[in-house]
Amino acid sequence: MFLHIVCLLSLAVALPSNVATSPKPGCESTCGNLQVPYPFGIGIGSNCSMSSDFDIYCNTTDNPPRAYLTRAASPFEVVKISETNIYVKNWRQQQIVACYASREYFSLEIDYFANSPYTLSDANQLTVFGCDDLAIGQHLSSDSNYSAYGAGTSCAPYCESREVSGGTGSCPGNGCCQTSISKGKKFMMTRLINMEQNWQRRKLFSCSFLSLGMLNITGFTFRLSDLNDSTFLNKYPALTDIPLVLDWRIGSQNCSEMLNSSSFACKGNSYCDDSLAGVQGYNCRCMKGYEGTPYLSPGCHDINECKNSPCHSNGICINTPGSFHCYCPNGYYGDGSKNGAGCIRMPGSNSKVAIGASLGAGMGFLLLLLTCFWLLKFLKKRKNKKQKEEFFKRNGGLLLQQQISKHEDILEKTRLFTAKDLDMATDHFNESRILGQGGQGTVYKGMLSDGKLVAVKKSKLVDENQVEQFINEVVILSEINQRNVVKLLGCCLETEVPLLVYEFISNGTLFYLIHDDSAEFPFLWNMRLKIAVEVAGALAYLHYATSVPIYHRDIKSSNILLDEKYVSKVSDFGTSRSIEVDKTHLTTLVKGTFGYLDPEYFQSSQFTEKSDVYSFGVVLVELLTGKRPISSDRTEEERSLATRFLLCMERNNLETILNSQVLEQGKREELTAVAKVAQRCLNLNGKNRPTMKEVAMELESIKMSQTLSTSVETTFEGVRLLNAELAMLPDADYTWTSISESTFTSSDVTPFMTKTF
Ligand SMILES: *[C@@H]1O[C@H](CO)[C@@H](O)[C@H](O)[C@H]1NC(C)=O
Ligand SMILES: *[C@@H]1O[C@H](CO)[C@@H](O)[C@H](O)[C@H]1NC(C)=O
Ligand SMILES: *[C@@H]1O[C@H](CO)[C@@H](O)[C@H](O)[C@H]1NC(C)=O
Ligand SMILES: *[C@@H]1O[C@H](CO)[C@@H](O)[C@H](O)[C@H]1NC(C)=O
Ligand SMILES: *[C@@H]1O[C@H](CO)[C@@H](O)[C@H](O)[C@H]1NC(C)=O
Ligand SMILES: *[C@@H]1O[C@H](CO)[C@@H](O)[C@H](O)[C@H]1NC(C)=O
Ligand SMILES: *[C@@H]1O[C@H](CO)[C@@H](O)[C@H](O)[C@H]1NC(C)=O
Numbered sequence: 001m002f003l004h005i006v007c008l009l010s011l012a013v014a015l016p017s018n019v020a021t022s023p024k025p026g027c028e029s030t031c032g033n034l035q036v037p038y039p040f041g042i043g044i045g046s047n048c049s050m051s052s053d054f055d056i057y058c059n060t061t062d063n064p065p066r067a068y069l070t071r072a073a074s075p076f077e078v079v080k081i082s083e084t085n086i087y088v089k090n091w092r093q094q095q096i097v098a099c100y101a102s103r104e105y106f107s108l109e110i111d112y113f114a115n116s117p118y119t120l121s122d123a124n125q126l127t128v129f130g131c132d133d134l135a136i137g138q139h140l141s142s143d144s145n146y147s148a149y150g151a152g153t154s155c156a157p158y159c160e161s162r163e164v165s166g167g168t169g170s171c172p173g174n175g176c177c178q179t180s181i182s183k184g185k186k187f188m189m190t191r192l193i194n195m196e197q198n199w200q201r202r203k204l205f206s207c208s209f210l211s212l213g214m215l216n217i218t219g220f221t222f223r224l225s226d227l228n229d230s231t232f233l234n235k236y237p238a239l240t241d242i243p244l245v246l247d248w249r250i251g252s253q254n255c256s257e258m259l260n261s262s263s264f265a266c267k268g269n270s271y272c273d274d275s276l277a278g279v280q281g282y283n284c285r286c287m288k289g290y291e292g293t294p295y296l297s298p299g300c301h302d303i304n305e306c307k308n309s310p311c312h313s314n315g316i317c318i319n320t321p322g323s324f325h326c327y328c329p330n331g332y333y334g335d336g337s338k339n340g341a342g343c344i345r346m347p348g349s350n351s352k353v354a355i356g357a358s359l360g361a362g363m364g365f366l367l368l369l370l371t372c373f374w375l376l377k378f379l380k381k382r383k384n385k386k387q388k389e390e391f392f393k394r395n396g397g398l399l400l401q402q403q404i405s406k407h408e409d410i411l412e413k414t415r416l417f418t419a420k421d422l423d424m425a426t427d428h429f430n431e432s433r434i435l436g437q438g439g440q441g442t443v444y445k446g447m448l449s450d451g452k453l454v455a456v457k458k459s460k461l462v463d464e465n466q467v468e469q470f471i472n473e474v475v476i477l478s479e480i481n482q483r484n485v486v487k488l489l490g491c492c493l494e495t496e497v498p499l500l501v502y503e504f505i506s507n508g509t510l511f512y513l514i515h516d517d518s519a520e521f522p523f524l525w526n527m528r529l530k531i532a533v534e535v536a537g538a539l540a541y542l543h544y545a546t547s548v549p550i551y552h553r554d555i556k557s558s559n560i561l562l563d564e565k566y567v568s569k570v571s572d573f574g575t576s577r578s579i580e581v582d583k584t585h586l587t588t589l590v591k592g593t594f595g596y597l598d599p600e601y602f603q604s605s606q607f608t609e610k611s612d613v614y615s616f617g618v619v620l621v622e623l624l625t626g627k628r629p630i631s632s633d634r635t636e637e638e639r640s641l642a643t644r645f646l647l648c649m650e651r652n653n654l655e656t657i658l659n660s661q662v663l664e665q666g667k668r669e670e671l672t673a674v675a676k677v678a679q680r681c682l683n684l685n686g687k688n689r690p691t692m693k694e695v696a697m698e699l700e701s702i703k704m705s706q707t708l709s710t711s712v713e714t715t716f717e718g719v720r721l722l723n724a725e726l727a728m729l730p731d732a733d734y735t736w737t738s739i740s741e742s743t744f745t746s747s748d749v750t751p752f753m754t755k756t757f
Helices: 224-228 349-358 361-380 385-394 397-406 408-413 419-425 464-479 510-515 525-545 585-591 599-604 609-625 641-650 660-665 668-681 692-712 716-728 738-742 752-756
Strands: 055-059 066-069 076-081 085-089 095-099 105-110 118-120 125-129 133-140 149-155 168-170 176-180 188-194 207-213 221-223 244-248 270-273 283-286 316-320 323-327 434-438 441-447 453-459 488-492 499-503 560-562 568-570
Touching: 095 105, 095 188, 105 207, 125 133, 125 149, 133 176, 133 207, 149 176, 168 224, 188 207, 207 224, 207 244, 221 224, 419 441, 419 453, 419 488, 419 499, 464 488, 510 560, 510 609, 525 560, 525 568, 525 609, 525 660, 525 668, 525 692, 599 609, 609 641, 609 668, 609 692, 641 668, 668 692
Parallel strands: none
Antiparallel strands: 055 066, 066 076, 076 085, 085 244, 095 207, 105 188, 118 244, 125 176, 125 207, 133 149, 133 188, 168 221, 270 283, 316 323, 434 441, 441 453, 453 499, 488 499, 560 568
């Protein structure tokens, strides 16, 4: 008996894998096995879709439930929805069974998608089985004129063997042909024509079969004699289970037409795509490195590429918006990438570490931070514990741990916080705990388990090139023990972005003290001067007394905090800014705060110590005048406080700009002297500005003369003031000023506030 030739090849259609898309919030995401992402929506008139064109009917009485495209004029079952395609099935509408007894041709019209956002995709083919037939697929030359046929496609299956038994047919080739169809058409007229007459020979088998849809026929074989039977297709089930692929689009206008429209459908991190010329409508697609549903606000979200360990096994991966970076840890060189240079251990890095460690506590502390850094890398890989351990060992982590345990005093100095500590301290980074938010990160108020209040700064993403610099800055900042600089208590490098933990300063910012009229007490001149002296001293310390000069780069009154005794604390310097991702020159420029920004730096983009001097000059003027650095209610030229101040100085009418209280309380020569310092700080040529050291000394000597002259007064009030002033003198914690060195030490125990006010 005849044995059916078994088709060994699977014809299963490989549909593209699911994309991470979602339905409109509050709407069903699936019907049976079908994922229904927005702009499609389940339900008719349920408002789940973008428009009725995208309504999907889900028949839940079916088991499993089946989805149908309601927009098509004939019910097509939906089997798959992708970024630009929808895969539908209606087998009756996709096939022609032509057993030529009487008719010359058989036809099939695909016209279900008129006035819909769907067009036929070129992923479909016309596949024809038969001997001596001609298959024609024709489109309309215009989508609306059904009597104007346009371009088309054709193929003619031919049978090599002329024997009646036929033998084995194969695809494409013997008894089978396949042709692609063109993209972008809503209509297709398909005909299967008997060629018996034209070819002047009898048709070998009476039936022929045509199917329309996505079918990979490569290597398919069948018995030619089955073509004698109208149930041919049913004998090969894979031939009847094929989807018709449709392209879908939004609307009837193209991207350039929609760009300004309020109904433009593409949301954040997506772009508009109308790559198919001549077809109305457009699609939205996520930008590279993003995924999600581009049609739903807020749009596509970043892909965390690091989840798939794209870097070299020694490398560290940092996810950035739209991309990721690989870099190598300390002691390694290379680009960190898997296919590039990888990470290669630097010769001798281990021995260096060992020697460094033996150098004692200071060095040990450095090492602690290096461990921090290694831990960062190490924690990135926590998914794979074994790899992590190997990694830690390979990088000398164990050695470093030993070193740290030998120097426990260092551990006390700067704490390594765990992510859990800080998460608890800030109540899971609760929004209600936010103290401030800026270009560099967000600052949260937190309470450690021991009840200590801290400010936790969550930086913006870290650029791999700057991690080392970040570590260095953390080291430097931890070294700083200056009364007027906010103290860094520790860091946490376990998290995706570094967290810095500072002491909590309770009394708000200088900006608030100067500009908030509702303050409970008057902001007296001697207090203003005291703060100016403190801040100048702190900056001079940063510029000159640290192992490496530290430029603050964003001096402004809102970065000067005041503690409960109104001692000023300079905060928010360099650290997180210098580790921000991919900052170009331009964006670095925009970074400073308008109104405080050194115009020379603005032009040359060269930040110098004198740029800090300029910004300090603006703060000084703020203290003198009580005015904001930028006033919005003035003309362009008058907007800048610095410019207006310089103008007043030039015209010798300082009193017109000074704060009235300041004018009342301050001695004339004192105010003039401070104003002159400010004027010199604001010199447009950085070279002509004094250094921070000079500024600090001058302000201090002005203040000293104030103190001395006050002490001459013999009133009771005067004596009280003198005591208060003594309490206000800065610590002798920088060594270049002979005055502070030789004269006074601070007595923090005297809370001057209670005496002065
Ligand atoms: C759909 O939205 C329209 C207008 O926004 C509203 O009138 C209608 O009730 C909504 N239908 C459903 C089922 O939510
Ligand atoms: C839903 O599916 C059931 C079971 O197959 C069928 O009887 C019913 O007619 C379908 N309903 C619609 C509206 O197509
Ligand atoms: C449709 O096409 C036919 C053939 O090209 C033409 O004669 C007819 O005028 C067209 N009709 C319309 C409405 O454009
Ligand atoms: C079709 O199937 C063959 C064999 O399974 C495979 O090699 C080929 O890549 C497939 N073609 C397409 C376009 O999927
Ligand atoms: C084709 O079908 C006819 C009628 O069903 C039958 O008589 C004939 O033998 C068949 N030919 C082959 C080759 O199977
Ligand atoms: C978009 O549509 C406008 C108006 O129909 C047309 O001028 C423009 O060429 C189209 N752009 C593209 C890219 O198809
Ligand atoms: C879109 O708006 C911009 C500026 O508002 C305008 O220059 C441009 O011509 C507009 N484009 C279109 C296609 O209307």
